Amino acid sequence: MHINQAHRLSIAPMMDWTDRHCRAFHRALTTRALLYTEMVTAPAVIHGDPERLLAFDAVEHPVALQLGGSDPRQLAEAARIGVGFGYDEINLNVGCPSDRVQSGRFGACLMREPELVADCMAAIREAVDVPATVKCRIGVDEQEPQDSLFATVDACAAVGVSVFIVHARKAWLKGLSPKENRDVPPLDYGLVRRLKRERPHLSVSINGGIGTLDEAEAHLDADSPEWGDGVALDGVMLGRAAYHDPALLGQADRRIFGAGTADVNAFEALERYRPYLAARLDAGVSLSAMTRHMLGLMHGRPGARAFRRILTVEAIRPGAGLEVLDRALDAVREAEARRERLVEAA
Incomplete structure (x- = not known):
């Protein structure tokens, strides 16, 4: 199955959760969903122990490596190392709101610097021959989401990026903890769906607050009465729902990918x-x-x-x-x- 088809359902990169053992477990439930590593910083990949940070089991394919950073040269080098380990995709984190990420000038704070994000993505794309994708928020702090989201996406699309996973919440870098940033800022699914409607040539996946396969199917169906906007998103990314109730993944191959196989109990x-x-x-x-x-x-x-x-x-x-x-x-x-x-x- 092509990596872009796997985006139809993916499991979010979650710090301290989606390690290699978690991914292998999720793969026992779904053979088709795209799995993501926890975020790994580019400097850690380059200067640390890549075997410890990046090794994974072949059973995990398709699996994407999520990188954090804002230095194009470092990200390109880390991406090359990641592809050497066999990852199917390189993803840039433009959404993590933690203090550590902010001090390192990467993660969600990059929503303020769309041209820098584009430079990073251009460097990654030039360095590797697997898809280079972006996971972002809809904005940070006082930004107007419809401006910040479209600016980030359009800058990256201009350098050839075509796959975006959007967490449909702002990140409040001042005043909210990373945990609060997963729940407190309101969801704006409509804005993500508008992005797909106005940029139909791009692959747009939605993330944030989606708790069931019923909800996932509604986002993927242009005729869904729940939305009534004629938009079919290209993918849905599940996070905590897949982790805390993993049994739902046993239905994913049939329901989301149309596989003619029995569900996995x-x-x-x-x-x-x-x-x-x-x-x-x-x-x-x-x-x-x-x-x-x-x-x-x-x-x-x-x-x-x-x-x-x-x-x-x-x-x-x-x-x-x-x-x-x-x-x-x-x-x-x-x-x-x-x-x-x-x-x-x-």
């Missing part, structure tokens, strides 16, 4: 993930580093609380192995069997 996903778990355990990775990403998998099912408790408490013990996962799964099966007996008895 939670038990099947963990069976698929099991070889990865075993290989990483053999390599010395702790079980808890991997199971922490699957705590929401049984959300809404009988035994979900026991599943989370077993993984949380037992996976951190020295030497914990796959038997912990087996116990957690047994707790769900037993709870479901009890519910079935009660229903039958009633």
